[in-house]
Amino acid sequence: MGLSIGVLKETLPGERRVAITPKVIDVLTKAGVQVLVETGAGFDSGFTDDDYTARGAKITPSAAAVADAAQILLTVRVPEPAGLVKRGQIVIGLADPLSDPQLPAQYAQAGATLFSLELVPRITRAQSMDVLSSMASIAGYKAVLLAASALPRLFPMMSTAAGTVPPARVLVLGAGVAGLQAIATARRLGAVVSGYDVRAAVKEQIESLGAKFVSITIGASGEGQGGYARALSQREQMAAVLKEQDVVITTAAVPGRKAPILVTRDMVHVMSRGSVIVDLAAERGGNVEVTRPGETIVENGVTVIGPVNLPATVPNHSSQMYGRNIVTFLKNMMTKEGALNIDLNDEITRDSLVVRDGEIVNARVQELLGATLPATS
Numbered sequence: 001m002g003l004s005i006g007v008l009k010e011t012l013p014g015e016r017r018v019a020i021t022p023k024v025i026d027v028l029t030k031a032g033v034q035v036l037v038e039t040g041a042g043f044d045s046g047f048t049d050d051d052y053t054a055r056g057a058k059i060t061p062s063a064a065a066v067a068d069a070a071q072i073l074l075t076v077r078v079p080e081p082a083g084l085v086k087r088g089q090i091v092i093g094l095a096d097p098l099s100d101p102q103l104p105a106q107y108a109q110a111g112a113t114l115f116s117l118e119l120v121p122r123i124t125r126a127q128s129m130d131v132l133s134s135m136a137s138i139a140g141y142k143a144v145l146l147a148a149s150a151l152p153r154l155f156p157m158m159s160t161a162a163g164t165v166p167p168a169r170v171l172v173l174g175a176g177v178a179g180l181q182a183i184a185t186a187r188r189l190g191a192v193v194s195g196y197d198v199r200a201a202v203k204e205q206i207e208s209l210g211a212k213f214v215s216i217t218i219g220a221s222g223e224g225q226g227g228y229a230r231a232l233s234q235r236e237q238m239a240a241v242l243k244e245q246d247v248v249i250t251t252a253a254v255p256g257r258k259a260p261i262l263v264t265r266d267m268v269h270v271m272s273r274g275s276v277i278v279d280l281a282a283e284r285g286g287n288v289e290v291t292r293p294g295e296t297i298v299e300n301g302v303t304v305i306g307p308v309n310l311p312a313t314v315p316n317h318s319s320q321m322y323g324r325n326i327v328t329f330l331k332n333m334m335t336k337e338g339a340l341n342i343d344l345n346d347e348i349t350r351d352s353l354v355v356r357d358g359e360i361v362n363a364r365v366q367e368l369l370g371a372t373l374p375a376t377s
């Protein structure tokens, strides 16, 4: 008898994605895997129970029934294990263990095994399993749409009988996966786009998308008192660039750490009234000093949007990509005959494994828990 895999309906408020879509089930059933799907799991992403059944999955009436029957549970947001996950069970999903080490601690207590997809290494072989990249692409795209609909101006230049309007000026701070997608999307909408990143290596990537690379360097000079040149601080340079923008999209992150503040309150105040900031780092504390995660505020006439979980607002395609990523990850741990093989010599398996049979095996999570454990008297 082959492996049995369960797909749970997501329970986090606003989480509309599903861990696998009907389309990728074939990949599993062909390998002899039995797939159990909790009823309604795909509904918010546009997939009915019948869509799953047609691809060979078995619809199961509750999360508890799925967890009872399946050896491995696939999720988007890893749920708390209490009352659901059994001893020896394997759970794969997004657990964010470096921000929330208590969740792995609960899995350890439950005697279960936990793989966290955020920890899949960013190596070429793992690109097709890279959930961070696929979800960042969606977030980058959606951030631009949010900005475009909040902006009281148009993105493209328009020449009409009623006059000509200039294109919007958009600045993207942080040109990783999300930032590059934001640049591409803003360009497609007709904006004049520029991008900035601390990694000078992305200059070419920014330029290849038709955007301008903004250079903010130590030692850059500007005009000082009496017309003499003087060194400008990086903050002054940033403020000068921000002043020119209609839209700023911030995506800067440092893995495992709070996001850096790139735009201070004072910098927001130099921007024109009506301009818009979308802070994609809101969930990690924000790149903008005034951001409030999950809220839209207006600061001195500037709209500051702090979206959380943007991929869940595009659930159909997010689930399609996530499902492909998670199934590829799972297949990497399966033999040709369809048996599970947790091989710790495989870098992808080893790095993403957080808890194994009740033991926390990820050193960074161990460290974090050591630091947060209450002192014993």
Ligand code: NAD
Pocket: 121, 122, 123, 124, 126, 127, 130, 132, 133, 136, 173, 174, 175, 176, 177, 178, 179, 196, 197, 198, 199, 251, 252, 253, 254, 255, 260, 262
């Ligand atoms: P991320 O989400 O961690 O960070 C986003 C961007 O913010 C990065 O480009 C980073 O340099 C930038 N940043 C950080 N601090 C900053 C600051 N103070 N000011 C301005 N920018 C700042 O990164 P990501 O998008 O997940 O990935 C970053 C890069 O990693 C990618 O562009 C790519 O080159 C590489 N990558 C490689 C693989 C792979 O080989 N499999 C997969 C994904 C990403």
